[in-house]
Amino acid sequence: MKIAFFDVKDYEIPYFEHYGKEGQVDFCYYKTTLREETARLAEGFDGVCVFVNDRLDRAVLSRLYEGGVSVAALRCAGYNTVDLAAAKGRVRILHVPGYSPHAVAEHTMGMLLTSIRRIHKAYNRTRDFNFSLSGLVGFDLKGKTVGIVGMGRIGSAFAAICKGFGMRVLAYDQQPKTMEGVTYCTLEELFAESDVLSFHCPLNDRTHHMLNADNLSLLKKGVMILNTSRGGLIDSAALLEGIKERRIGGACLDVYEEEEGLFFEDNSGHILEDDVLARLISMPNVLVTSHQAFLTKEALDAIAKTTVSNIISIYEKDSCENELVFEG
Numbered sequence: 038m039k040i041a042f043f044d045v046k047d048y049e050i051p052y053f054e055h056y057g058k059e060g061q062v063d064f065c066y067y068k069t070t071l072r073e074e075t076a077r078l079a080e081g082f083d084g085v086c087v088f089v090n091d092r093l094d095r096a097v098l099s100r101l102y103e104g105g106v107s108v109a110a111l112r113c114a115g116y117n118t119v120d121l122a123a124a125k126g127r128v129r130i131l132h133v134p135g136y137s138p139h140a141v142a143e144h145t146m147g148m149l150l151t152s153i154r155r156i157h158k159a160y161n162r163t164r165d166f167n168f169s170l171s172g173l174v175g176f177d178l179k180g181k182t183v184g185i186v187g188m189g190r191i192g193s194a195f196a197a198i199c200k201g202f203g204m205r206v207l208a209y210d211q212q213p214k215t216m217e218g219v220t221y222c223t224l225e226e227l228f229a230e231s232d233v234l235s236f237h238c239p240l241n242d243r244t245h246h247m248l249n250a251d252n253l254s255l256l257k258k259g260v261m262i263l264n265t266s267r268g269g270l271i272d273s274a275a276l277l278e279g280i281k282e283r284r285i286g287g288a289c290l291d292v293y294e295e296e297e298g299l300f301f302e303d304n305s306g307h308i309l310e311d312d313v314l315a316r317l318i319s320m321p322n323v324l325v326t327s328h329q330a331f332l333t334k335e336a337l338d339a340i341a342k343t344t345v346s347n348i349i350s351i352y353e354k355d356s357c358e359n360e361l362v363f364e365g
C-alpha cells in the first residue's frame with residue numbers, strides 16, 4: 038500500500054517507518070500540508086495520511102477521489118477539518134480516537150501550574166541570576182473548583198489529575214458519564230462557579246465559540262481558561278477583551294482558532310500578521326504552546342501504530358473500527 042503522508046515532521050518519521058515496515062505500508066513523506074493546490078501530489082497513491090492542519094474539504098476530497106485515492110487516514114483524534122458528507126461513498130476517513138489522553142491531560146496541568154506559579158518567569162529570571170520573587174505570587178489549586186467541558190477520554194484524565202490536587206471537579210457534557218468525585222451541571226453553572234475552566238470537547242458547529250462575548254460575563258472573576266482541545270471553541274477576540282477587562286485571570290492555550298499556517302512552524306523571522314494572537318502572547322498572564330499537548334513518545338508510538346493498523350484493516354477486511362461515517 039502506498040500512502041502520501043502530508044505535513045510530515047521529523048519527530049514522527051521513525052514511528053511511522055517502524056510500523057509501516059511491519060505492515061508493508063509504504064509512506065511517501067511531503068512537508069507541505071494537504072490543500073486543493075497540493076492534492077495532485079497524492080495522485081496514484083492508495084491513500085493519504087493527514088494531520089490537524091491538512092484540509093479534507095469538498096474540493097480536496099474531489100481531487101483525491103479523481104486521483105484514485107480511496108482512504109484518508111487522520112493521524113489525530115479531532116476531525117473538524119473533514120467534510121464527512123463530501124467524503125461519503127468516495128474517500129473513507131479513518132482517525133485515531135484515543136492515543137494517549139494522558140499526554141494531553143498532563144500537558145494541560147503542566148500549563149496550568151506553569152502559569153499560576155509563574156514557573157516560566159522564574160526560569161528566565163534565574164538564568165540571568167535574578168533570584169527576586171517579586172511578582173511571582175501564585176495560588177493553591179487545593180480547594181479550588183475546576184470546570185471541565187467535555188468529559189471524554191482527555192476530560193476524564195484531566196479530572197482525575199485535578200482530583201489528585203484536591204480540587205472540586207464540576208463538569209459539563211452533552212452525554213454525561215458517571216465518575217466518582219465529579220459533579221455535572223449546566224454550562225452556565227460551570228462558567229459561574231469555576232476558578233479554572235478547561236475545554237476538552239470536539240470542535241463542531243455546536244461547540245464553535247462556546248466561550249464568546251455574550252457569555253463571558255458569566256465567568257467568575259479571575260478565572261483561568263485552559264484550552265488544549267481546538268482553538269475554535271473560544272472566540273479569541275472575546276478572550277482578549279476578557280483579559281483586558283481583568284475578568285479572566287489568565288489563559289493557557291495549546292490551540293488557537295487561526296493556528297493554521299502558524300503553529301508547528303518556525304515563524305520567528307516573520308512579521309506576525311495576527312494582531313489578536315500577538316496581543317494575547319504579549320500578555321503576562323497568557324501562556325501559549327503550539328499544539329504540542331499530544332507530543333510524547335507514548336502518544337507518537339500509539340498514533341503510528343493505530344494509523345497503520347487502520348489502513349491495513351480497511352485494505353484487508355474492508356472495515357475499520359476507527360472509520361468516521363457521515364450520519365445524516
Ligand code: NAI
Pocket residue numbers: 114115116134135138141186187188189190191192209210211212237238239240243244265266267291292328329330331332
Ligand atoms: P472524546 O470523544 O473521548 O471526548 C469528547 C467529549 O466531549 C465526549 O464526552 C462528548 O460527549 C463531549 N461533547 C461532545 N460535544 C459536546 C458538546 N456540544 N458539549 C459538551 N460536551 C460535548 O475526545 P477526546 O479524546 O477526549 O478529545 C477531545 C478533543 O481534544 C478532541 O476533539 C481534539 O480536538 C482535542 N485534542 C487535542 C490534542 C492536542 O494536542 N492539543 C490532542 C488530541 C485531542
